[in-house]
Amino acid sequence: MKIAIVGATGEVGRMMISCLEEFDVPVERLELFASARSAGSTLYFQDTALVVKELTDSSLQDPFDYVLYSAGAGVARSFAPLATAAGSVVIDNSSGFRQDALIPLVVPEINGRLLENYRGIISNPNCSTIQMVLPLAVLNRLFGLRKVVVSTYQSVSGSGHQGILTLEAQRAGSGDNGIYPKLIDLNLIPQIGAFNDDGYSQEEEKMHFETRRILEIPELEISATTVRVPVYYGHSESIHAEFETQTDPALAAEALKDAESIVFEENSYITPRELGNSNASHVCRLRQGANKNSLSFWNLGHNIRLGAASNAVRIMLKHAELAGIS
Numbered sequence: 001m002k003i004a005i006v007g008a009t010g011e012v013g014r015m016m017i018s019c020l021e022e023f024d025v026p027v028e029r030l031e032l033f034a035s036a037r038s039a040g041s042t043l044y045f046q047d048t049a050l051v052v053k054e055l056t057d058s059s060l061q062d063p064f065d066y067v068l069y070s071a072g073a074g075v076a077r078s079f080a081p082l083a084t085a086a087g088s089v090v091i092d093n094s095s096g097f098r099q100d101a102l103i104p105l106v107v108p109e110i111n112g113r114l115l116e117n118y119r120g121i122i123s124n125p126n127c128s129t130i131q132m133v134l135p136l137a138v139l140n141r142l143f144g145l146r147k148v149v150v151s152t153y154q155s156v157s158g159s160g161h162q163g164i165l166t167l168e169a170q171r172a173g174s175g176d177n178g179i180y181p182k183l184i185d186l187n188l189i190p191q192i193g194a195f196n197d198d199g200y201s202q203e204e205e206k207m208h209f210e211t212r213r214i215l216e217i218p219e220l221e222i223s224a225t226t227v228r229v230p231v232y233y234g235h236s237e238s239i240h241a242e243f244e245t246q247t248d249p250a251l252a253a254e255a256l257k258d259a260e261s262i263v264f265e266e267n268s269y270i271t272p273r274e275l276g277n278s279n280a281s282h283v284c285r286l287r288q289g290a291n292k293n294s295l296s297f298w299n300l301g302h303n304i305r306l307g308a309a310s311n312a313v314r315i316m317l318k319h320a321e322l323a324g325i326s
């Protein structure tokens, strides 16, 4: 496959390179792009040194099989259409196209069928949404999902590399807020993105919209509270879900154990520091919720892997399988 990564020097871009290696993607040609700031720097793919190039209007005029974008919504909106016009399929990690009804928003294990006979831009969902919808899709098939109340505990790498630098500086003694509205070290911040008029933050709004869209339940009642915590990698979520029918935690556990890309932590839990290289959504502490029709659980995912790079590579592999691209 001929692949380009835009935003290759960032947290997600670097992980995309690792995922290409880990998933044994048959790469025939790989080109890496970023801004002028890091053009000329070197990154490695399978021990081969690759020089990062500056993204310009002409960078993507020759078609690639896939262009993986992880450079923010502004770059994606300006440059992704140039890549698709040249004939490449684009997989974008930003929020730039997620609300566009004509652009599929894909978690392959749930709605990979949307990729069939599709060429153009494909949106990768928000990180905190991907890890949550994987188990919710399984439970929805069993009991019919009606309502979700979720609180998140999101790591600083979710804000990109600057988030990590901000926490590192504060841990070393800096009193500068960095990229956050308040100090994040030894603290937590119940705001991710600007607040809308309805009181929800942009991150919360993304979780509401994207969960309804991916699960294809437009009438789903959902309320998210998203919180930034002083953890480097890994997002955690407390999820309370209500269903049309009476639930059965034992039946739910069996289905979750069998589900693709889910690790069910029986009678136990893991923490962000134990996620390692996991590309799965971890379901822990599954139990009956506030009534017979509900379930509560604790959910973990690696935001740079499952929440971004590995979901993007899985989208690419699913699309390639359906389109016969090798």
Ligand SMILES: NC(=O)c1ccc[n+]([C@@H]2O[C@H](COP(=O)([O-])OP(=O)(O)OC[C@H]3O[C@@H](n4cnc5c(N)ncnc54)[C@H](OP(=O)(O)O)[C@@H]3O)[C@@H](O)[C@H]2O)c1
Residues within 6 Å of the ligand: 006, 007, 008, 009, 010, 011, 012, 013, 033, 034, 035, 036, 037, 038, 039, 055, 069, 070, 071, 072, 073, 075, 093, 094, 095, 125, 126, 127, 157, 158, 159, 160, 161, 162, 303, 304, 307, 308
């Ligand atoms: N971090 C997460 O958990 C996560 C999860 C899901 C989705 N995402 C999304 O993925 C994207 C990247 O996130 P990240 O965490 O990797 O951010 P990051 O660490 O800040 O990296 C940003 C990347 O974008 C590049 N870039 C910035 N402006 C550019 C321009 N004008 N032209 C070309 N490249 C440009 C940067 O290149 P330079 O090195 O040249 O600055 C860098 O490679 C964002 O859209 C983000 O919302 C992130």
